[in-house]
Amino acid sequence: MQNYIAGRWYDEDDSLISALITGVLNGESVYEVVRTYNGLPFAFRKHFDRLKRSAALMSMEVPFTCKELNSIILEGIDKNRPSPSGDLRIRIVLFGNGENVLPAVIYALLPSVSKDIYELGVKIAISPYTKPSGAIVDPRLKIPGASWNIRTRKNLGDNYDMIILNEKGNVCEGSFSNVFLVKDGRVITPDIGSGVLPGITRDNLIGLCRSIEINVVERPVAAWEMFSADELFLTHTSVGIVPIRKLEEKILIEDFTDGMTRLLLDNFEDYIMTEDSNWSGLDEVEPSDYRADI
Amino acid sequence: MQNYIAGRWYDEDDSLISALITGVLNGESVYEVVRTYNGLPFAFRKHFDRLKRSAALMSMEVPFTCKELNSIILEGIDKNRPSPSGDLRIRIVLFGNGENVLPAVIYALLPSVSKDIYELGVKIAISPYTKPSGAIVDPRLKIPGASWNIRTRKNLGDNYDMIILNEKGNVCEGSFSNVFLVKDGRVITPDIGSGVLPGITRDNLIGLCRSIEINVVERPVAAWEMFSADELFLTHTSVGIVPIRKLEEKILIEDFTDGMTRLLLDNFEDYIMTEDSNWSGLDEVEPSDYRADI
Amino acid sequence: MQNYIAGRWYDEDDSLISALITGVLNGESVYEVVRTYNGLPFAFRKHFDRLKRSAALMSMEVPFTCKELNSIILEGIDKNRPSPSGDLRIRIVLFGNGENVLPAVIYALLPSVSKDIYELGVKIAISPYTKPSGAIVDPRLKIPGASWNIRTRKNLGDNYDMIILNEKGNVCEGSFSNVFLVKDGRVITPDIGSGVLPGITRDNLIGLCRSIEINVVERPVAAWEMFSADELFLTHTSVGIVPIRKLEEKILIEDFTDGMTRLLLDNFEDYIMTEDSNWSGLDEVEPSDYRADI
């Protein structure tokens, strides 16, 4: 893979940066992870807006317009795409460097997904590590160094992911996924104030529900509610919707041939591929203040 | 300056690392900052123990014994010391790299301190950013990416430092310092459970108090107590003790010729230079479990 | 004094109720305290609404319309008013009694107030007892058995009142008063979510500010902000506005001849006596649901 660092393209072995900059030493950096579908960056405008907001909260400048960054991304897709049908996972990073910013775009193959996940569901558990809720740390900050995330991911064992709770015992998110409950025909997911990173796949899931007139609620969700839910699923960018079979060794659901999760799975790809906001907006005027409250 | 990266020494311009490793991209790294006095690393054993504990909490290995790391540090001091009387600030970093660890030792000149600070005191304020208390995030983790710290430091204005509170409204620490109150002849500082990084200069201050029989208390400290204190001071490694004159525009104290802060200032350097634990222990056996509870 | 208990009037010595009812044994009761001005109950409609809301939150019925309860109150004022110029403090209580409610109206003389309070200000401190914020216990519940209140009042020492904080270290209220800060020409008071009982004198103070175009803000107020305020005052029903001179032994203000507190003091009585909502509304239709969210 070729990666973009501060204006030039480098092979993997030459993708180096100074170990002395604040973005490396202090973790003063912000990032986004974009995937492609059929070689096109997915929901790029949304990712760009989120990057701008993270950067603003950290008093950093984004040294590109949306279109400029999109061009760089596309250039790298051209260089790196393994085959006409292969897809990529693209990390955009802005490293702080004193008063300046050092931008990088890092490419990797999108991992392939076993179809079994969608048929059989996965096993998850509850993480022993706590994420601060939105009242303590702004959940829109997407920066490295989230110890609850790193530690959770290092201790997954045989779990697909582990659910991280906040200090109130409410659900935040998985270490790389968002969580949804189905209860009495409604879809429920933690609100941003719970400390949830406003995931773009999460937003698309909410959009899908609305488009097919399923009642969807964002609110604080007590961890115990997951056990009394009818169905439970995760979303994350590289896989989409992931049904959950087992939670903390308790079997929640045996059969995914029916039910809400199946309905959403059957409609998800079509929704995201045709939803206009996922594929447009590159030329939109940027809001003047990305620091505005949630 | 020459810096150590993964077994070799590099000039500043060549002090590069891969932008692709987890230690850079995910903030999966731990660090310590050591200073020298008269060219000798200060409290090295304590820093090493703290590094081991941080690493253990992140499921990382430290690829050195205490003596091995000390030898590397000394080699760099030899290479970098500007003059026989000059001192250095040395950052030890362990970058995560998948299952491995990439170690680095980065050297910088210790900034010089105006004597005015000790005579006149400084102005501080209360940070708008919150640090999670010890019940939410383990305060012994010293990793980059602490957004409350980075954001506070970027917004200091004319303040020497800003005091970061936890979610209970209790004092944690400054963005690069620890805080002490003097009230009714006692010295009070936030306890580790408040979310305080157990600073090595903080530990020495506590040791100094005990050595001259001043009552010193570690406990949760409400932010408002700073305003009703008789005196207030900060400690940090490069400067030692910093008296505070103004807090949020209110003058706390006008005259530092007398009082507890002066007494501690007059005795601090002698204490740290003669306190055995700051200069020994390189050969001590390492505890088997660095994850033990606070 | 004559008191009303469950439909009849009793002398003080005969104002007895059963010790066996849930309202006495379990503290299942709600109450309001109304004062008179010139023999007329002040802000009666507001008190009645608040009583209805408390009762609804406790699944209790109020066995009167607003007009009916007002008539009882007036009957008691007739029986008990000490002189044409004397004023009364009237407690309305609904005691739970299984599925039923036992109403009582208790009369006492309004204590007289030294003019010195308004000229010299009072001394207050911060209570060691914590009140749960609105996220834990609904602050609109006005029931007996608030241990933070009882314990604070029993330990006032030489303080006029003590300020009770919530679990976040934010200001709630005094044990019998509400708190206001003046900072940079604005008036600031804790919001209801902080756990503040929405006091009727507090509401009038806010109304007064608006009527004379002073900027008034309801928001979470950190306890330390009281120390950096320009002025500080309390409000409570029997006394109105109480200026604060000393907080935790620190003198906040020496001279009350000028400033915001003086301005508000000079206009308060006129405002409450002429503000229509304090004297009307007895016939208004009652909202159908008193449980609605804050």
Place this chain on the structure above:
Amino acid sequence: MQNYIAGRWYDEDDSLISALITGVLNGESVYEVVRTYNGLPFAFRKHFDRLKRSAALMSMEVPFTCKELNSIILEGIDKNRPSPSGDLRIRIVLFGNGENVLPAVIYALLPSVSKDIYELGVKIAISPYTKPSGAIVDPRLKIPGASWNIRTRKNLGDNYDMIILNEKGNVCEGSFSNVFLVKDGRVITPDIGSGVLPGITRDNLIGLCRSIEINVVERPVAAWEMFSADELFLTHTSVGIVPIRKLEEKILIEDFTDGMTRLLLDNFEDYIMTEDSNWSGLDEVEPSDYRADI
């Protein structure tokens, strides 16, 4: 029934107290509920100690020694016991009355218990009302006016009891019971810091476990752990141990013929009847300070 009020015995209809005292109007009162076994008050010394502690925390005096209060209790049992085999539920109340205390002892029949409870287990749910944890309100205070308790009890529906959580989402207790989990052969119950009233039946259950060498742990218990427990049961004074069959409509266990709950049920009565501390200690010297920390 005859009840004791301030030195005299009264029939139920004459069990009256003044509606004007602080113990009635402000909820300034403390209480204990004692049951009899075979006409003897159970664990009286423990109840007395708990009453003393509650009273001390409220700055109230208990106007009896342990023996004096025991004599009054026994006198009432003589007057009220329905039959040689009938048992009683006895509430001791100290009502605040300005600087004084008005004591009362109220008698009622102990409700009879259906054997079905022990065979079939009960259905419980999670209360929507929150109890402050021990860091906010001292859990050893047993006073009326606990709104979370009153509101929970008024909304039980078809649940035997509802479990009240604290602000961290951890289990406190039922509205009239304590909660125990069985997991991997261990018995787990919330610790006092969670906000749990240290119930005397709870203490006996812990004692029983220790006496038969079952590992028993007091610690914060996340609400979701109840769903992943192997068994779950309540304890309360009038019934002892109550097995739980259903939690929030999820069946936890179908068969109580075996398992830990059955083992404890089979041994409970024998333990409490023979455990010396439940029946002795009336003459013990009282600790000098009942306010000491948990």
